[in-house]
Amino acid sequence: MLPVQRKQTIMDHLGQHGAVSIAGLSELLNVSEMTVRRDLKLLEEEGRIRRTHGGAVYHTAAAEPPFEEKKDRHLDVKHRLARYAAEHFVKPDSVILMEGGTTVTCMAGFLHHVGGLTVVTNGLNTLDALKGHAPATSVVCCGGMLRDRSYTFVGPLAEQFFQGIHAHCAFFSASGLTIGQGFADPNMLEVQVKKAMGRAAQTRIMLIDSSKFGNLALLTTFAVHEIDVVVTDRAAPADLLGQLREAGVDVRLAD
Missing domain, CATH: 3.40.50.1360 (Rossmann fold)
Structure with missing residues (x-):
């Protein structure tokens, strides 16, 4: 699976479940946990997710500024x-x-x-x-x-x-x-x-x-x-x- 395909699979999984774990994604994508961590880091840098201990959640918009x-x-x-x-x-x-x-x-x-x-x-x-x-x-x-x-x-x-x-x-x-x-x-x-x-x-x-x-x-x-x-x-x-x-x-x- 190409990196862009893995990232899309991660986002789709987040859309369905709201949160993901590194271990679960490793099994789902059939890749190492290190590869999953790299993918999550890239998605966080793009502003699309927020990494948590052991996984990730959607990046949630902050409270409405003036x-x-x-x-x-x-x-x-x-x-x-x-x-x-x-x-x-x-x-x-x-x-x-x-x-x-x-x-x-x-x-x-x-x-x-x-x-x-x-x-x-x-x-x-x-x-x-x-x-x-x-x-x-x-x-x-x-x-x-x-x-x-x-x-x-x-x-x-x-x-x-x-x-x-x-x-x-x-x-x-x-x-x-x-x-x-x-x-x-x-x-x-x-x-x-x-x-x-x-x-x-x-x-x-x-x-x-x-x-x-x-x-x-x-x-x-x-x-x-x-x-x-x-x-x-x-x-x-x-x-x-x-x-x-x-x-x-x-x-x-x-x-």
Whole structure:
């Protein structure tokens, strides 16, 4: 079995069982425990697992940091994903939904070329980033309860608002992605609004940088098959990208 095949088998086994032991993997893969340790070390360096005494578990996304802390992380990559999404998926005279995550908010800087656009958001920072586009762009924000950690509007009022919206496409980000859990986030209120936004759009587009691949979070926002397009960077694990494509997802790598 090739190293890439062993690593994929390890990830599949983790997806089914949540944790693995070195001894168990040695027997499953028919290799030495030293070889298993090397494979686990490489997977940990890729950010996909966390090694434990005698085994490994999925790398779990940490508690949600504040918006101001998140916005500067991997900023160059976020701008590349945002630019690609704006240039390839936002059409003139269309209605788009932009959730309030930091990567999606970056799209605001790349939308000036699009005429007749209507943008609907639940993000206060997204709204602020879009204010310079009016009146050429119609900017709409839902109501609801403002979360101080993300500066997004959530709760029943926000969910009900999006039930009445019909959009061409919706843009999302996520705290983590595994094939088993799908695209995941740590906050229940945030997840419910994203689900409502997803139901309101014909096409669902996920902007997710490679550092989120292999991360778990508390709740699944979208199963893999519920997302139409994933825009990511070239550092994303090739095996996971292959699994996304096998699930019918259109995977785009932003230069």
